[in-house]
Amino acid sequence: MRWYVLRVASNRxxxxxxxLMRKVTLEGLESVIGRIVVPVEQVKRIRSGxxxxxKRKLYPGYVFMELEPGEGGKINDKAWFLIKETMGVGDFVGxxxxxxxxxxxxxxxxxxxxxxxxxxxxxxxxxxFAKGDVVKIREGAFENFEGVVDSIDTERGVxxxxxxxxxxxxxxxxxxxxxxxx
Numbered sequence: 001m002r003w004y005v006l007r008v009a010s011n012r013x014x015x016x017x018x019x020l021m022r023k024v025t026l027e028g029l030e031s032v033i034g035r036i037v038v039p040v041e042q043v044k045r046i047r048s049g050x051x052x053x054x055k056r057k058l059y060p061g062y063v064f065m066e067l068e069p070g071e072g073g074k075i076n077d078k079a080w081f082l083i084k085e086t087m088g089v090g091d092f093v094g095x096x097x098x099x100x101x102x103x104x105x106x107x108x109x110x111x112x113x114x115x116x117x118x119x120x121x122x123x124x125x126x127x128x129f130a131k132g133d134v135v136k137i138r139e140g141a142f143e144n145f146e147g148v149v150d151s152i153d154t155e156r157g158v159x160x161x162x163x164x165x166x167x168x169x170x171x172x173x174x175x176x177x178x179x180x181x182x
Contacts, residue, residue, distance in 0.1 A: 001034045002101035003110075006063045006083065007090035013038040013063055016088045020065070023082050032079045034066030039114045058113055062093075064102075073098060127152055127176045129159055137161070139178040146182060147172070 008016045017036050024033045039058040065083075070076050075083075083089060092099035102110070129135065133149045147163035150171060158173050 001066045001068050003107045004065050004067055004099045004101055005093040006065055007093065008061060008063050009088040009090070010061045012088040013057060013061070016063055016086060019086050019088075020063075020083065023086065027078065027082055029076075029079055029082065032068045032076045033082075034068075036066070037064045037110075037114055039064070039110060041113070041116075064110060067099075069101065073101075075099060127154055127157070127159065129176065129179070129181065134182045135159075135161060135179040136182050137163075137172075137174060137179050140174065142172060142174075152176075 006016075017038050020033075020036050024030060024036075040055045041058055043054050043056050067075055067079065074080075094100035129149050129152060131149055131151065135147060135149055137143055137145045137147070142163060142165075145163045145165075147161040149159055150162050151160040153159075157176050159176050159179060161172050161174055161179065162169050163172055164170070
């Protein structure tokens with residue numbers, strides 16, 4: 001079986017995947033259509049003190065499918081119509097009606113990302129700051145102070161900011177959502 005990329009309606013990737021999987025089992029095409037994947041990564045976010053795990057799509061608007069190609073690289077007619085008649089499905093990535101399979105390196109990269117995302121149960125918080133960035137504190141006792149990012153703890157969502165108070169450099173541990181880039 002070879003991997004192919006299917007364009008789908010944006011924000012409908014999971015619905016298309018579920019519909020295709022249901023149709024494949026109903027039609028008995030498991031020998032022609034293999035795995036169907038929507039690669040996602042888990043990202044922790046803290047909003048107003050509450051921590052939530054959010055799934056973010058790695059390739060928005062695309063679904064990856066494992067298919068058995070027929071003669072000349074064409075897909076089985078029954079499988080082709082099953083896929084094309086699914087609501088939200090656009091077309092395969094390829095040239096004029098003939099889907100082009102993914103290269104082995106691209107498949108390995110995609111499957112590695114999928115595996116990494118499923119194993120990664122302890123996701124880190126997505127922080128848009130780097131060491132040395134100048135930031136301004138938006139909330140808390142030190143509101144409107146400016147400082148420089150010294151370190152970032154992605155597990156806790158805390159950023160250590162060096163702020164000058166009364167002429168002295170003082171490190172402050174502040175939650176990432178309480179600061180903004182200057």
